[in-house]
Amino acid sequence: MVTFTAHRGKPELVAPARATAREVRSLSDLDTSPGLRSYITEIEFFRCRVPGGAPEQLASSLKAGLAEALVYYYPVAGRLREVPGRKKLVVDCTAEGVVFVEAHANVRLEELKKPLVPPYPCVEELMCDVGDLTTVIGKPLLYLQMTQLRCGGVVLAIRMCHSVVDGFGMVQILRCILDLARGQPVPAVFPLWERHLLASSLPDTTSVPAAMVPEDLPTDDAKPMKPKMTLMPPQLDELVTKSFLFGAKEIATLRRGLPGRLGSSSTVFELITAAVWRSRVAALGYAPHKRVRVILAKNARGSWKREPRLPPGFYGNAVFGATAEASADELCRGSLARAVELVREAKLKFTDEYAMSVLDLVARNEYRGADLLDGGFAVSDMSRCGNESLELGGWAEYAGGGTPGAAGILATLSSIYVSCKDTNGDECVAVPMCLPELAMGKFMSQIAAVTNMFASSSM
Numbered sequence: 258m259v260t261f262t263a264h265r266g267k268p269e270l271v272a273p274a275r276a277t278a279r280e281v282r283s284l285s286d287l288d289t290s291p292g293l294r295s296y297i298t299e300i301e302f303f304r305c306r307v308p309g310g311a312p313e314q315l316a317s318s319l320k321a322g323l324a325e326a327l328v329y330y331y332p333v334a335g336r337l338r339e340v341p342g343r344k345k346l347v348v349d350c351t352a353e354g355v356v357f358v359e360a361h362a363n364v365r366l367e368e369l370k371k372p373l374v375p376p377y378p379c380v381e382e383l384m385c386d387v388g389d390l391t392t393v394i395g396k397p398l399l400y401l402q403m404t405q406l407r408c409g410g411v412v413l414a415i416r417m418c419h420s421v422v423d424g425f426g427m428v429q430i431l432r433c434i435l436d437l438a439r440g441q442p443v444p445a446v447f448p449l450w451e452r453h454l455l456a457s458s459l460p461d462t463t464s465v466p467a468a469m470v471p472e473d474l475p476t477d478d479a480k481p482m483k484p485k486m487t488l489m490p491p492q493l494d495e496l497v498t499k500s501f502l503f504g505a506k507e508i509a510t511l512r513r514g515l516p517g518r519l520g521s522s523s524t525v526f527e528l529i530t531a532a533v534w535r536s537r538v539a540a541l542g543y544a545p546h547k548r549v550r551v552i553l554a555k556n557a558r559g560s561w562k563r564e565p566r567l568p569p570g571f572y573g574n575a576v577f578g579a580t581a582e583a584s585a586d587e588l589c590r591g592s593l594a595r596a597v598e599l600v601r602e603a604k605l606k607f608t609d610e611y612a613m614s615v616l617d618l619v620a621r622n623e624y625r626g627a628d629l630l631d632g633g634f635a636v637s638d639m640s641r642c643g644n645e646s647l648e649l650g651g652w653a654e655y656a657g658g659g660t661p662g663a664a665g666i667l668a669t670l671s672s673i674y675v676s677c678k679d680t681n682g683d684e685c686v687a688v689p690m691c692l693p694e695l696a697m698g699k700f701m702s703q704i705a706a707v708t709n710m711f712a713s714s715s716m
Contacts, residue, residue, distance in 0.1 A: 258370070258378045259364060259368045259369060259370075259378050259379075260378065260379055261362050261363060261364040261378075261379050261382060262362070262363075262379075262382060263360040263361065263362040263379075263382040263383060263404050264360060264361050264362070265358050265359070265360040265402070266358060266359045266360065267358075268356050268357070268358050268385070269320070269356070269357045269358070270353070270354040270355070270356060270357075270397075271320055271323050271324050271327070271354050271355055271356070271357045272324065272327065272334060272352055272353065272354035273324060273327035273328045273331055273334050273352050273354070274321070274324040274325045274327070274328050275328050276352075277327070277328060277331035277334070277350065277352050278331060278350055279350060279351070279352070280350050281338075281347050281348065281349050281350065282332050282335075282347060282348040282350060282450060282452075283347055283452055283453070284345075284346050284347060284348065284420065284421070284452050284573070285452040285453070285454070285455035285456055285573055285574065285616075286455065286456055286457045286616045286619045286620045287455050287573075287574045287575070287577075287615075287616060287619060288346065288420050288421065288452060288455075288573055288574050289345050289346045289420065289619070290574075290619050290624070292626070293419040293420050293574060294346075294391055294393050294419070294420055295390050295391045295393065295418075295419050296387050296390045296393070296400075296416045296417065296418055296419065297416070297417060297419045297422075297423075297424060297427065297660070298384060298414060298415070298416045298660065298661055299414070299415050299424065299427050299428060299431065299644065299658070299659065299660055300377060300380065300383060300384070300412065300413070300414045300658050300659070300660075300661055301412070301413045301414075301431070301644060301647055301655070301657075301658035302366060302369070302373050302410065302411075302412050302655075302656040302657050302658045303410055303411045303412070303413070303649045303653040303654065303655060303656055304366055304408075304410050304653065304654050304655075304656040305366075305408060305409030305410050305411075305652060305653055306652065306653065306654050307409075307651075307652045309409070310405075310408075310409025311405055311409055311410075311411055311652065311653070312650070312652065315403070315405075315411070315650075316359045316403060318438045318439075319357070319401075319403055319434070319435075319438050320357055321437075321438060322434045322435065322436070322437040322438025322439070323355065323357060323401060323434050323438070325437040326430065326433045326434045326437055326444070327352075327354070327355065329433065329444055329447065329448050330430055330433070330448050330572075331350055331352065332348045332350050332398075332421070332450065333355065333398050333399050333417075333421065333422075333430065334350070334351070334352050334353060334354050334355060334398075335348050335349050335350040335351045335352065335353065335398065336348070336349050336351055336353060336394075336395050336396065336397075336398070337349075337393050337394050337395070337396075337398070337418065337420060337421075338394065338395075339394055344622070346394075346420055348398075348421065353397070354397065355397050355398065355399035355400065355401065356385055356397045356399070356400040356401070357401050357402075357403075358385050358400070358401070358402040358403070359402075359403055359405075360382075360383075360402055360403065360404040360405070361404065361405050361406075362382065362383075362404050362405070362406055362407070362412075363407050364406055364407060365406060365407050365408040365410070366406055366408050366410035366656060367408070371680055372502070372657060372677045372678055372679055372680060372685075372687070373656055373657030373658065373677060374500040374502070374657070374659075374675065374677050374687040374689070375498070375500055375659070375660075375661055375662055375673075375675065375687070375689040376498045376500075376661070376662075376689065377661055380661050382404075383402065383404050383412050383414045384400075384402055384414040384416060385400035385401070385402045385414070385416055387400050387416055393418045393419075393420055396418075398417060398418045398421050399415065399416070399417050399418075399430070400415070400416040400417075401413065401414070401415050401416075401434070402414045410653075410656070411649060411653065413431070413649075415427060415430075415431050417430070419574070420574075421573070422572050422573065422574070423572075423573070423574045423575060423576050424576075424637070424639050424642060424660060424673075425556065425558065425572075425575070425576075425639075425642050426571070426572030426573060426574075426575075427572075428642045428643055428644050428647075429446060429448070429570075429572050429643075430448075430572060431644075431647065432445070432446075432643070432646075432647055433445075433446075433448075435647055435648060435649060436648070439648065439649075439650055446569055446570050447570050448570045448572055449568045449569075449570040449571050449572075450573070451567070451568060451571055451573075452573050454561075454565065454567055454571075455557070455567075455573065455574070455575065455612075455616060456616065456620075457613075457616040457617045457619065457620035457621075458613055458616070458617060459617055459620050459621070495693070495694050496668070496669065496691055496692065496693060496694075497691070497692060497693070497694050497697045498668065498689060498690070498691040499689070499690055499697065499701075500687045500688065500689045500690070501533075501687070501688045501690060501704060502677070502679055502685040502686070502687055502688075503525070503528075503529050503685060503686045503687075503688065503708070504679060504683050504684065504685040504686075505683065505684075506709075507708040507709075508525055508528060508529075510707070510708050510709060511528040511529075511532055511593070511707060511708060512528065514593050514594075514707060515593065515594045515597060516594055519594055519597060519598070523597050523601070525686065526638050526674075527597050527600045527601055527604070528597065529674070529686060529688060530551060530553065530600050530636055531593060531596035531597040531599070531600045532593060532596070532704065532707050532708065533636070533672065533688055533690070533704070534549075534551040534581075534588070534596060534600070534634060534636075535588055535589060535593065535596045535703070536700050536703035536704045536707070537634060537690070537692070537700060538585050538588050538589055539589045539699065539700075539703050540692060540696045540697070540699035540700035540703055541692070541696050542696075542699075543585035543632065544585065545584065545585055545586035546584055546585070546586065547584065547585045547632055548582060548583070548584055548585075548632055549582070549583060549584070549585050549588060549632040549633075549634075550580050550581060550582040550583075550627055550632060550633050550634070551580070551581050551600070551603075551633075551634050551635070551636060552578045552579070552580050552626070552627045552629070552633060552634070552635040552636070553578065553579045553580070553581065553600065553603055553604060553636060554576045554577075554578060554635065554636065554637035554638070555576065555577050555578070555579045555604065555607040556575060556576050557575040557576070557577060557612060558571065558575050560607060561575075561609060561612070562608075562609050563609045576637070577607060577611070577612050577615055578626055578627065578635070579603045579604055579606055579607040579611075580603055580627045581599040581600050581602065581603035582599075583599055585632075593707060629670040629671070630670070633670065634670060634671065634672070635670060635671040635672075636671065636672050636673075636674065637671070637672075637673045637674065638673075638674045638686075639659055639660055639673050639674060639675055639676075640659075640674045640675055640676040640686045640687075641676070644658060644659065644676070645676055657677050657678065658675075659673070659675030659676070659677075659687075660673045660675060662689055662691075668691035669691045669692060669693075672688055672689050672690060673689065674686050674687065674688050675687050675689075
């Protein structure tokens with residue numbers, strides 16, 4: 258895999274282009290969950306399709322688009338504060354601004370890899386350094402790095418505080434920045450805060466105390482409450498990351514392995530998740546009686562039935578976990594059809610009532626969720642978040658990208674699906690998998706047995 262160093266300019270603080278409201282904004286109970294007090298990342302790659310490369314004014318155009326976007330998304334230009342005595346977060350809309358970094362890398366887009374799927378080479382070179390990822394109070398809520406490549410291509414890496422946005426909201430904001438940078442007069446989708454829609458049914462969980470006016474807020478060096486985290490006991494061999502591509506052929510093969518109606522009615526997500534979960538459990542060699550689970554990220558934007566519904570411009574956290582569980586023996590010795598049924602049953606458990614019960618537990622600081630460190634594995638489907646429609650200008654075309662995923666041992670506990678095109682230009686879903694080297698070989702054999710697939714990339 259190619260290696261390179263990005264030469265970064267000095268970080269610049271970009272404030273809203275015009276005056277914005279000076280106020281304190283409440284977050285939802287889901288937003289303030291301790292597990293979300295961190296930064297998340299989206300990386301997008303653009304190929305230059307005209308001689309001469311990117312326009313000379315690209316950086317200034319992006320900064321102007323960013324400043325204009327912050328007029329509409331003005332809470333993002335503020336800072337997080339913690340409500341004294343309540344361990345709740347609020348956004349102080351100070352208009353202090355966000356961070357923009359211009360960088361250059363002596364590498365061509367085609368040298369990075371084909372297809373462009375995780376793990377991305379030298380990914381840390383493409384992203385702003387935000388310091389401790391779990392320290393969010395008093396820091397900028399958005400960091401954007403633009404890296405120009407030798408071939409004229411461009412890489413955009415946006416990092417945002419997870420307490421304010423989820424992955425879908427972050428893509429919405431990035432699209433707004435790019436649209437306004439290209440000269441569009443207003444956002445295609447106007448942002449809506451509306452965090453009260455995902456508030457607990459318990460009284461007074463998201464309101465800002467009356468005394469909490471701007472001059473009484475905690476200082477920027479207030480200590481954040483960090484989530485407790487326990488690491489999985491590491492195995493002796495080196496961790497390996499590979500992405501597995503599921504295109505039309507692989508999906509058709511999985512469908513043929515299911516009986517009648519189940520094969521025709523199963524979604525792409527159900528098919529992929531069932532195959533990946535089953536293969537991963539088999540590869541890790543759990544004891545037959547061991548309870549194993551897969552935690553599915555369910556987006557309430559498409560399934561929230563309560564009135565009022567979540568509006569199209571909502572950019573806060575709206576993803577809940579739904580869990581499928583079985584013994585290792587039941588999952589691995591059983592059929593793929595049984596694994597699909599377990600995944601589907603878990604999806605159907607996600608109702609408005611379930612979501613409200615989670616919000617109530619979070620509000621009482623009693624929500625623990627499924628234990629990833631005890632036979633758990635989390636999956637999230639970002640393959641349809643809309644990043645493939647991002648536009649940087651007529652001189653460029655979208656080449657790929659997505660979420661780089663977790664780092665280190667934590668990467669073994671989750672997978673974020675991203676969209677991509679294979680070497681033939683066909684649309685695929687890429688599923689990154691990080692496992693010890695020995696387990697990876699077993700996983701590849703398991704996946705190949707049900708899809709005739711081989712891994713597309715490794716690190």
